Amino acid sequence: MSTIRRIYETRRFELRGNTSYWDKVARARLSRRRLLQAGAGAGAGVTALSLIGCGGGGDDGGIEGDASGLLGKHEDRTKQAKAGGIWPDFMDEDVINLDPLLNNATPTFPQMTPVYSNLLKGGISSKERPGAETISGDAAESFEVSADAMQITLKLRANHKFDPRPPTNGRAMTSADVKWSWDKFAELGPSARDLANSRSEVSPITTVETPDDRTVVMKFAFPYSPIIELLSSHQHFYVMPRDDNFNFQGDMRGSGPYFLESFRPSQGITYNKNPDWYGNPEPYLDKIERTLISDYSSGLAQFKAKNLWAFTVRPDDILATKRDQPEMLMLAEREYATGVSYTNFSKRPDSIFVDERVRRAVAMMLDRELLTETFQGLELFRSAGLPTNYRLNSHIPAGYAEWVDPRGDGLGEGAKYFEHNPAEAKKLVEAAGLQTPVKETYGCWSDRAFDIVKEHEVTAAMINNGGIFDLEWRPLLYTTSWRQEDDSGGEAYTGLLASRLAGFSVDVYVTQKYTPEGRSKVSNGPVPGITDLVIKQRQETDSKKRNAILKELQQNAAMSWPDLPHPSGNFPGYSLRWPWLANHGMFITNNVSARVFTRYWYDESKRTS
Template sequence: MATASWKPIYASRPVTRRRFLAGSASLAGAAAILACGGEGGSNTRLETSVERKPGAILYTRDSYQWPDETSGAVDGGVYPGYVDTDNTAGFDPYLGASAMTISTDPYEFLLRPNYGPGIKPGTDAHNERIAHLAQSYEVSGDNATFTFKLRRGVKFHPVAPVNGREMTIEDWRESSKRFMEIHPNSPNWNEVVDKVEFPDAQTMVVKAKFPYFPFLIRMIDEDFTFTIMPKELHEDGKLAATTPIGTNYRMLDKYLPSATQEYKRFDGYWQGKPYIDRWNLPIIPEYANRYSQFMAKNIHSFIPKMTEALKVHQEAPEALMIANVQRDGIPRAIFGKWEAATAPWGDPRVRIAMHRSINWPGILDFMTGKDKFSAAGIEVDTVFTTHVPAEANYWLDPRKSELGQESENYLYNVAEAKKLVAAAGQPDGFELPLVAQTTSAGTDVWTLYLDEARKGGVVMLVPEMMQNRTAYLDRTTRTAEFKGMQWFSGGSTHGDVDYVLFRNYHSSGQASAYTNPKLDQLIDSSRRAVSWEKRLPILRDIQLEAARLWPVQLGEHGFSDWRFEWPWLHNANQQPYQYWLGQDMPRRNG
């Protein structure tokens, strides 16, 4: 098997060489000091913890063990955060904004996920959906009718023309109607839902076109369902685009493009008044600036490059070092529908060869600096990427040959990749348009992937860059109306694997280029399953068929990034309105 050649190529580039050497030096230096205990020190290594104390090394998978700190809560304070990208899509969440942005932040769903102290991930309690803006919900025995009751006493933000009035069923009605009419992700909902009825002033009834097992799971997913906006905003699109008015615990107080976003607490929040007074979020796109602001304690958190995490831990020894890995994700790139059948990559052998020619395990080791962390006594949590999330109750591991001979399709082997493209009539390789946002170019993964593709000699990538995010999503992720392959997305399955299975692997999916009748039948069966027990074997069969068809291209293996936080925030494993700031926080009042 050929050895990786991208390390010297990567290091030879002027800009990335500095990043590479700086990261390598910081890792090596940190590991050496940690292993030796510094000058004249002991041979102690770093230890992980489940207690959020200064300097602790934590994993979010253990956050359910963090205690409830409400009894010691102190009111007031200004949270010093940041955002790394400016708002370019306006304030209307129904016009295609992504999750966790200035346009979606004021609004809430009917249900919410269940998390907090004592609620362990993967348990039945954790998988439950909690009534939120809905007071309660019921499900019919055939998983085809879903009834939601309005929660009384929920008020909108005191902003004209809504002026803090109480939420009514008319807000639900107009939200569902406008979502189905204009939201870019409404096809996901409309494909499942037959009709939405409002039999009285307290009730909304959703009737599905067929029994749909994942419905409640996906009722927290912006790519499937709607948040609640006041009817006044639905009646005036210009108002919705300029004035966010929701029910959430904080409301926008100030927005300066390219400068800052500031929020103030909503004292009339239906779950209770938040503890924190204000949230100041300056827009800081530059990595070096974020780092310097964090070290000066002007912002609460910072996410460094993996290669610099140990160095940051040395330089900020009192900060919490928190690892988070996305286990429900499938980092993937969809293929475009244009010329999908006639292009060289229309042959599944070619799509498989593309994956096998990329040294993803080597890229993982390089990106994580895994050996250096191990030397320091720190585990780097990783996830092997396949066509379904690595959920323990149904995932099949190719490294253990759990998919039979199809397991090989996921494993790096350039020689076998070249045999596959030769058998498909492309012995000299082929050109492939790679559609991406301009923000992707120059990232470490971008550089490594393009270098690895050149080395493999299977595919010659021709980048086509797009600047506007909404236009990019409309062309690629939401419709697949292009030729070639898009750049890899972050890969979340938004709560349930059906998001990806139907959207990208089914012939009726919103953005699917490569499907077949067998995969359609399996996905349909998964959606109609009456229980998890009935669904699990179907999901395993879907993995086997996806390994043969290769409907999307797979990206990097998942790994935990490290987020550093000053130990000022309490109740960090609860709902955000329950967060509070410690009295020892510097400049607590701004």
């Protein structure tokens, strides 16, 4: 068993500060370091890494860069689509609240997008990540941003109907539904802090006016050109039917491509096709049945048994699963992640992490290349002849065009704190006047998203390796103790805390994280040298100037380390599905609101028993 593989298999007690374990890893990784150095630096260096052990793959009709022969081709088969079929799908986290305006759990928003409409929706491409120009109308059929970027006017679709069941009874959406939804969202919605100026002075929308039944006018506190990105976000504003009495937290009445058939708490959700949806003939599938499967092994077994048509297979199981089930379609993912989370440092005045030297020291204890190799299964893929292009996240995820590569020269002096350098980390701790080992805690939820929990456990163990830090692992409950601490802006603990954050635009990402009212704030107050830049870029309409501001933000964050980006590495990876779920994995979107699942269809001709 390889060293990389052993990190996965080692039990929890071995991961909690076991320095001898990490010493073995360090000794075994010397030869691997030579490979990693081939990928050091920006651009060409990353490409060089992808070619190690890989053939061209293009001369024999295969996939460029794939010497394994395992990869399928990305092919848009919408022109051959046929209506019908029931898709057996899964979800790995339970839904606590079905009301998208009040939902505060990022992983459950995708369970609401089939049913409810946004005003606008994201774009879809079969070749590359779509830009803002591909954003189009959802509940709105058209929209116009004023020349001064101080307001947006939207025209609702005519006869855009809600669910035919009571209390909506198939009535058409009007601007009154938009206004009712906005008022509720602005007052109570956890995500409203990104949009409503009444909730945060750095957010744009001041008023929503409805001059007639189909027209909505939103006015801004300052020029804000990225408004269409916010209004197409699946984590923000939805249009719900105006009703003060219906139980939206336990049931849904929407106007999207599917209607809710049933919601079974702790079991699953079933959706039925909306035959009157404006995108007709989409959606093609008659029904989606999503079963709650929080246990990975159970989900993988159901997938192999063809009871699930697609499943999120862990990187270290991809190749074995494909070889066991050669009929499965394996695709290379083509996007670097934008929804990168972080580990927060305590912001309490009595915390050792008030001293930026200690935060820098923690950052330098992380071997980001090894962490990426470990949790993305790169050694396995590379050995099989598959490309392994990966990036390191800065304080802006590598999936955004504004990202600055920590392995290049764009971050300036702060780039050195992304390097694994325990000797320098020790000097920083000693300069801060602390005795080693420095004792503190590393908190994390423990009752869901277990793969992410394991990553944080390994991160804590790596920080502890060498005796400079001694972080005690502190398990929390997601909906109670962890949520309370995560909402505290670093004030409810003195050590480190794993956090969660999912971004769809760089503006929303930095606003949520680095402003005091942000949904995933790192601090209750402005972050020196960063928050002011967040506000500045938010109000800048010139794209080149805005990019320069975001570069400066990353440079400042690399010096001050208000948080640790997590995970450290960013690798698109590979995915599997049964081939009769046509179009699955074939498209790239700029937001989940694009509802790419409406293009999936059941190809019975490819079905095997």
